[in-house]
Amino acid sequence: MSAPAMNTPSGGIIAVGQGPDRHFKYVILLPAVFILLFIGIFPLVYTLIASVQNITMLEEDTSFHGLIHYRHLFEDARLWESIGHTLLITGIALPIELGLGLLMALLFLEKLPGRPVFVALLVLPTLIAPVVAGATWRLLFDHRYGPINQVLGWIAGEPVPILWVINPAYVYPAIFIAEIWQWTPFMFLLLLAALSNVDKSQTEAAEIDGASTLTVFRRIILPAIWPVMAIALLIRGLDLIRIFDVVWALTQGGPGTMTETLSIYTYIQGFRQFETSYTGAIAFMVIVALTVVVIWLLRRMEVHR
Amino acid sequence: MKRRRRHSTALRFAAAVLLLVVFLFPIYWLFMIAFKTPEEIFSSPPTWYPASIQFDNFRGLFKSGDAKTVFNSLFIAGTSTLIAMFLGTIAAYSLARFRTGGENLAVWIISQRMIPPIAIVFPLFLLYVWLGWVDTYHGLILLYTAFNLPYVIWMMRGYIEDVPLELEESALVDGCTRWGALLKVVFPMVRNGLFATAVFTFVFAWNDFIFALVMTRSEVTTYPVQVTHYFGAQSNFWAKIAAMSVLGAAPVFLAVAFLQRYLVRGISLGAVKG
Numbered sequence: 001m002s003a004p005a006m007n008t009p010s011g012g013i014i015a016v017g018q019g020p021d022r023h024f025k026y027v028i029l030l031p032a033v034f035i036l037l038f039i040g041i042f043p044l045v046y047t048l049i050a051s052v053q054n055i056t057m058l059e060e061d062t063s064f065h066g067l068i069h070y071r072h073l074f075e076d077a078r079l080w081e082s083i084g085h086t087l088l089i090t091g092i093a094l095p096i097e098l099g100l101g102l103l104m105a106l107l108f109l110e111k112l113p114g115r116p117v118f119v120a121l122l123v124l125p126t127l128i129a130p131v132v133a134g135a136t137w138r139l140l141f142d143h144r145y146g147p148i149n150q151v152l153g154w155i156a157g158e159p160v161p162i163l164w165v166i167n168p169a170y171v172y173p174a175i176f177i178a179e180i181w182q183w184t185p186f187m188f189l190l191l192l193a194a195l196s197n198v199d200k201s202q203t204e205a206a207e208i209d210g211a212s213t214l215t216v217f218r219r220i221i222l223p224a225i226w227p228v229m230a231i232a233l234l235i236r237g238l239d240l241i242r243i244f245d246v247v248w249a250l251t252q253g254g255p256g257t258m259t260e261t262l263s264i265y266t267y268i269q270g271f272r273q274f275e276t277s278y279t280g281a282i283a284f285m286v287i288v289a290l291t292v293v294v295i296w297l298l299r300r301m302e303v304h305r
Numbered sequence: 306m307k308r309r310r311r312h313s314t315a316l317r318f319a320a321a322v323l324l325l326v327v328f329l330f331p332i333y334w335l336f337m338i339a340f341k342t343p344e345e346i347f348s349s350p351p352t353w354y355p356a357s358i359q360f361d362n363f364r365g366l367f368k369s370g371d372a373k374t375v376f377n378s379l380f381i382a383g384t385s386t387l388i389a390m391f392l393g394t395i396a397a398y399s400l401a402r403f404r405t406g407g408e409n410l411a412v413w414i415i416s417q418r419m420i421p422p423i424a425i426v427f428p429l430f431l432l433y434v435w436l437g438w439v440d441t442y443h444g445l446i447l448l449y450t451a452f453n454l455p456y457v458i459w460m461m462r463g464y465i466e467d468v469p470l471e472l473e474e475s476a477l478v479d480g481c482t483r484w485g486a487l488l489k490v491v492f493p494m495v496r497n498g499l500f501a502t503a504v505f506t507f508v509f510a511w512n513d514f515i516f517a518l519v520m521t522r523s524e525v526t527t528y529p530v531q532v533t534h535y536f537g538a539q540s541n542f543w544a545k546i547a548a549m550s551v552l553g554a555a556p557v558f559l560a561v562a563f564l565q566r567y568l569v570r571g572i573s574l575g576a577v578k579g
Binding site for chain 2: 036043116119131146241248291295
């Protein structure tokens with residue numbers, strides 16, 4: 001092949017040709033953008049329109065009703081409780097997943113016999129469908145035929161009859177356990193990769209200079225793995241904000257509305273109560289709020305290259 | 306010193322084994338129930354392994370026709386993956402090589418991936434009702450294609466940027482068309498990335514629950530929805546839950562077993578090149 005003769009600007013950009021080639025870059029981009037508008041713009045526009053009308057199960061009133069549904073958002077205690085539940089699950093599960101994942105990554109950082117096999121097997125929970133993970137834990141937590149009460153019974157020395165997903169005192173721990181079990185391996189895998197890339201000579205030099213393990217971790221390792229940690233927290237945080245599957249499989253939001261998350265509440269409003277306009281208002285607020293937060297975070301963290 | 310090190314390796318190995326037991330036990334339990342007889346499943350206290358391996362639970366799924374949901378999942382996830390991979394990769398090429406739309410477009414695209422599905426699936430459901438697309442293959446395929454495109458574009462942009470420009474340039478100089486350079490030079494160069502991204506795209510669609518829950522009724526039900534159909538207030542069809550879950554989980558385990566090298570990059574949205 002001949003040597004490259006085309007003069008290209010730096011940064012991997014090919015000069016745009018003349019003639020029929022001119023539109024090539026748009027031709028190949030447009031089909032994807034067109035489909036993305038279908039999920040990116042249509043829902044936004046539709047929920048905005050529906051939310052200022054008054055469409056319920058009983059009537060289809062498409063006249064303009066102003067912001068009544070948005071006002072209702074602030075008075076709807078069940079909505080705010082569902083947001084509280086979502087934040088509770090996020091606030092508990094995310095730090096534990098991060099901490100456990102980090103400890104596991106540190107455990108596997110140095111050479112260990114059979115390490116690739118361990119890592120490959122440990123990641124399996126993350127690959128299961130979340131709804132299947134929820135179903136699995138429901139079988140494990142069963143008070144009569146599940147192994148968890150059985151094992152607890154061995155430890156306690158007497159039968160343990162905990163009704164895990166029914167008893168209000170145990171329903172959140174059950175959700176945390178299932179959620180943390182499934183996603184700690186995700187954190188582990190990403191942090192292990194990040195830790196493996198930390199420059200060994202720097203940490204060794206610091207240790208020779210007499211720095212404590214904690215100082216080395218805080219001053220050298222943590223800054224080095226922070227970019228990966230941040231993206232892992234972002235991905236998992238946003239997953240947790242929209243948590244639906246695992247809670248649905250375990251409790252369907254129950255007992256009562258005790259474990260109803262924002263996604264579950266929205267689902268019930270839209271598909272059980274058929275409050276179209278009100279659901280539109282919730283969905284619109286969620287789309288707008290999260291798009292703003294996500295774009296702000298992505299730009300701040302400079303994950304884009 | 307050396308002795309201490311050997312000591313700590315043994316301790317770490319023991320901790321690793323313990324972790325493995327804890328994390329794999331639920332999966333073991335799920336798979337084991339799929340091979341148990343009903344009497345074994347509903348014995349209290351529970352037994353920890355079946356007396357003999359038998360496939361009646363799986364046979365039951367095929368006999369009742371419920372196993373069709375696995376084929377629905379396969380067809381829908383497979384087709385949407387092919388479409389998303391093709392359209393996403395050519396779009397990624399535009400972003401990577403021509404900087405079309407700049408960083409703003411790229412960030413907007415990936416942000417679309419992070420919106421809660423429930424917020425977009427509600428208006429889309431009403432649209433689908435109006436179009437008559439609820440419970441159709443093409444309806445769900447379009448939805449998964451759209452949902453996965455941001456991931457494909459974002460990942461493939463990274464893989465394409467790793468390919469040196471010179472190859473395309475010399476192809477263009479040699480008289481290759483733009484399409485020719487893209488399809489015959491770039492696609493083969495990123496084939497590993499294509500393959501890895503396709504597998505993760507497939508897994509996302511394969512494992513999805515909420516879109517399928519909303520958009521299917523009976524004709525195109527996917528396997529995760531079918532699993533939840535077995536939850537009853539009184540009697541749980543445990544054998545069916547477990548067998549169906551195994552049918553859904555096993556292919557993913559197998560697919561990713563071949564992909565260890567790309568696993569980290571795939572699930573970190575390309576942030577870690579692994």
